[in-house]
Amino acid sequence: MPITTAYEAKIEHISILDEKGNFDEKLGKGLIPDADLVKLYEAMVSCRQLDQVAFRLQRSGRMGTYPQNMGQEATSLGAAYVLRKDDWMVTCYRENCGLFWRGVPKEAILLHWMGDERGNAMPKPHWVTPIYVPLGTQMLHAAGLTMAAKYRGEDRIACTFFGDGASSEGDFHEACNFASNLKIPVVFVCQNNFWAISTPSRINSAAPTFAQRGLSYGMPCLQCDGNDLFATVHTMRKSVEYSRSTGLPCFVEMVTYRLGDHTTADDASRYRGKDEVDAWKARDPIIRLRNYMTARKLWDDAKEAALAERVEQENAEAVARAEGIASPDRADFFNAMYAEIPQDLVIQRETMQTHSLGQDPTQLPPEAQERAAQLAAEAAAAHH
Amino acid sequence: MPITTAYEAKIEHISILDEKGNFDEKLGKGLIPDADLVKLYEAMVSCRQLDQVAFRLQRSGRMGTYPQNMGQEATSLGAAYVLRKDDWMVTCYRENCGLFWRGVPKEAILLHWMGDERGNAMPKPHWVTPIYVPLGTQMLHAAGLTMAAKYRGEDRIACTFFGDGASSEGDFHEACNFASNLKIPVVFVCQNNFWAISTPSRINSAAPTFAQRGLSYGMPCLQCDGNDLFATVHTMRKSVEYSRSTGLPCFVEMVTYRLGDHTTADDASRYRGKDEVDAWKARDPIIRLRNYMTARKLWDDAKEAALAERVEQENAEAVARAEGIASPDRADFFNAMYAEIPQDLVIQRETMQTHSLGQDPTQLPPEAQERAAQLAAEAAAAHH
């Protein structure tokens, strides 16, 4: 037969609790115990509220650029809920909800965006990495972290998150390819929120799905409604079980939407219409879950009010902790460079306030040293 | 329905003249006119013979490292035969047969491997690019060249070649993704010859095929027997027609085998067995075609003998042209850098024989200049 079939593939889409409130009993029943469901809901509400707090902090000059997570809470949360506490979670910057569930202190995330490296000093053991800025690069680290665990005979796996835009980076391809060919159990999760700043997702992929990016590597691929916590939990269960049992990677696309601006430095109204945003507001993962819980008598307005109060309090405390930290010492950025600081850096650190870098103080004739120091002092004074 | 189908795909494998000599009339009949077939066969034999000549040149110190094409002649030749003469052919370094068909002078390729940039100065218009050394990088240039043509309203497309190993590079992903999303008609051809130096192709892809690398981007993908000229021609026809008519990219995997060492610097016996190589020798595209033509009375031993003689002659002349070129001037590598050479480079070029770079001759007291020049002369003499 001259024409034969070399390869065939099929990708499923999973939805359990849809935007109209329809709930699929077959897949959904018993998927998440009611007690957990309430906690998960509360986590989403808390994350959403922190977004608003952060936004205000930025606008009032108390924080730098901040990327809101609004609308995407169910994606990383579903993953964090399913993962073992000692599985690696290697994320980008729109996975706060999942990170907080894993126990990352809110002030760590706040500090990062307040321009303070100490926000990246993840208290161990959370099995999470700090915020990543260069897109598409963290998935390779997820593969390495997992391979190191495998090397030690641990059955730890990793789940790594990245956006529709980030999946265009070459490192994305290399990470998937390395994980597949070197047999590293990583669950690759693409958060397709339809936008990369102002760039619509079709410019990052003209293909019908982002899920099929995994087919290149022969990975099992799934797509799910990322605004449906039940769907993200179900999809992650299947994926995590697959990777842990086979030691191989797999691929997930979570279809969601960025309800806010890209960051506080962005104005989304420049490039997308209100109608589109409104349509997605109706698909808000929080509203959807609240309606479901209310119908199931797991939730009511009183509980909501109490939660709102508690959350506001908690988040205010987190902000206080973030703002309460002593301001960093300018010596820090020298001391943090190497395990053992090179002599030349010591000199730079010690003389940064007293001499120019080209100057070897010891070379100056003593009186000249004094003159220079004195002139410098005067000048400094003149500046203030 | 909670579980729906998000995507389905199927990839066909095409074979027309198989290694046992079976010929599929349905696909193969009239595909290549007999007159062309003979010319194509002669081109493969000529390319194969040049490989042997080049090998001897390298061993006798008349050429640097050289990568033989042996066994893969039918891949790039099939493409070159199908492409329009003004379509871009953007290749790597194992596509000599196709390049020669397009009219690239053999001495150009030889000069490149003889360590002479003039081998890359492709005489225009051949619509081909020179040899590329950094793997996986040329496909993006193919996309750009084609987009530039499209910008001018030309219907020129591009065909770009790369290996199984090169398809692991991030740039490969970015090239396919750009071509697909920005709608650039490029036919991506992966030559899967089962090896990347000593690395077996399964380490570069654990997936069943390399063809499915194109599914990420929603491209039509085909796989064919790369040692079957009829299959490569048929597959390229379908692919080229698709890209020219739709203005979109598509993907092809040609399954072939590298019969020789990776390059003259390599010893393949270190990492692969004789049995494997022998099995593939039986699938040699040249033998296969010769048997077919002989059976069809298009070819016989007399013709073969005459061809061998002619080819040896032609290739000897190409070598003579490559070796006959005047040796390059050391000023060349300065003059070739910019359209207009910066003053500092002029000084470096002019003083390279007379002064160190740190020296500003004009600053030297005249007598010192003389002394320096004289000492230098003596020293130089002492060296010879």
Place this chain on the structure above:
Amino acid sequence: MANLNLVQAINLALIQEMEKNPDIVLLGEDIGVNGGVFRVTEGLQKRFGEKRVFDTPLAESGIIGLSIGLAMGGLHPVPEIQFEGFLGPAYDQICSHAARMRSRTRGAFTVPMTIRIPVGGGIHAPELHSDSPEAIYAHTPGLKVVMPSSPYDAKGLLVSALRDPDPVMFFEPKRIYRAFREEVPEDEYTLPIGKARTVCEGDDLTIVSWGASVVQCMQAIEKASESGGPSIELIDLRTIYPFDMDAVEASVRKTGRCVIVHEAPLTCGFGSEIAARIMEKCFLELEAPVQRVAGFDTTMPYYKLELDYLPDAIRVTRAIHDCLAY
């Protein structure tokens, strides 16, 4: 004459050259509808259409690799890399191809391309949004490297870049994108790539700088003159490669003392080349070692500490005194 800031001056230069030369195309992340995250390409897609001004997938190597192909194909692409911190993924296409194409093909293929890159610190941006990698590209033969310090210079230099037959790295100091305005002629003018500008003349000491640091230097010079201090000559290099050593040499031969100021880390920063050349060319005239005021040999700190890292008027003043006291 219009009173423009740096962003507007670049935008104007792009418009005027695009109208003259149909082969100029703009591409990059968010440069279309959004006009770029700094709004430098604001309104250009509307004006010139999606064919000449288009958004790309999010991949810097792809952006530069595609642009190289466009240039080999006869166009003059103007890719924007959103921040200098994201040049990394494009490093290979820039240095292994754009910089080498002309020489490796002996002119059969060339890469007329202007890569626009916001550069430098001081705007309280996140990590990898505040670096100064100019020395990396100055050390890569085959490229030209430009960094304007004012709206007027930006327009004149960009027009030259857009007409250059070779690849130009056009670094735009984001700290002064909107810091000040100045008179910028509507009419066509160019500033030659490779020529420095003497910002102010002086006899006691020469300051050599480029990019946003030039502004810090001017502040230091003002302070100095207020307090009846030394007479200082300030040279804005404008172009990092090819650099105008003649201007530097002439000035230092006159003053005998020099301070170099840049944001990039000290070690192997471009200041080291200037310092070495000054020694080579002005050895006999030099009265004190050339002083360097630069970023430290550390990673650029997050913004809480960035002002401790970046050269400012105080540090420049200190260097002036160190140098004069020698």
Place this chain on the structure above:
Amino acid sequence: MANLNLVQAINLALIQEMEKNPDIVLLGEDIGVNGGVFRVTEGLQKRFGEKRVFDTPLAESGIIGLSIGLAMGGLHPVPEIQFEGFLGPAYDQICSHAARMRSRTRGAFTVPMTIRIPVGGGIHAPELHSDSPEAIYAHTPGLKVVMPSSPYDAKGLLVSALRDPDPVMFFEPKRIYRAFREEVPEDEYTLPIGKARTVCEGDDLTIVSWGASVVQCMQAIEKASESGGPSIELIDLRTIYPFDMDAVEASVRKTGRCVIVHEAPLTCGFGSEIAARIMEKCFLELEAPVQRVAGFDTTMPYYKLELDYLPDAIRVTRAIHDCLAY
């Protein structure tokens, strides 16, 4: 004691450290069964198994990115980049992550990793197989950069790198991989990263060099002494960052004259930093401008002309004379 060439010395260092430290893993293109294209890892996969010595897909960013993850996960990966010309695709992972991980996380994550890279020209190799990018990485805070010039140094320095808690770029001058052998102790010894070696002492002039160029310098010095020439001190930097300025300073304060020799392009090559520092530290003792003998500011030519590009004993001798004649 064994009489080894550079390749064998590195191979021995790897074996000995891998036996001591189970967390060391080797990865790269063709390093397994094939033992690397230069056979540096010959026999190591057989000896330590595929778990500790493995081939990767053909992707340099992936190799380094994976290694960074391995290091963050507690191992000490030793990735090999097949040739320095292919560092380009890995530039971003090296400079945006490996170099920054410790400082950006304030030590919560670190990257103990030794990147092995054959470097330099002179072996008649194809394009992009003969460059010298050390200055690029010396300008990137957070990295250490090492380049040995002999088998003995290679072993001692590599062992130090394999025990270093921070990322080390270990450049191996391919031109002298097999050029000569010397006595290399089987027994454990280390050479400190950051310390230079005085190859020979002299009073009239100091030569500072590193990597394969050191050999060219020694030839020039021999010639000079044969013809009863000047007394020259040769300093092999061994480590590019952190570099041993104390050794250079002490020597130049003594000789008053200095020639720097390296293969990389002149402009912003590491020689510029050394030259600038010498001026800063030895201004009063310097009797002539520091001379630089380096690659030219052009792309490394294909091999027909590579010997015209690379510094050789003749050019070094010329610089010695230029410097002494001043």
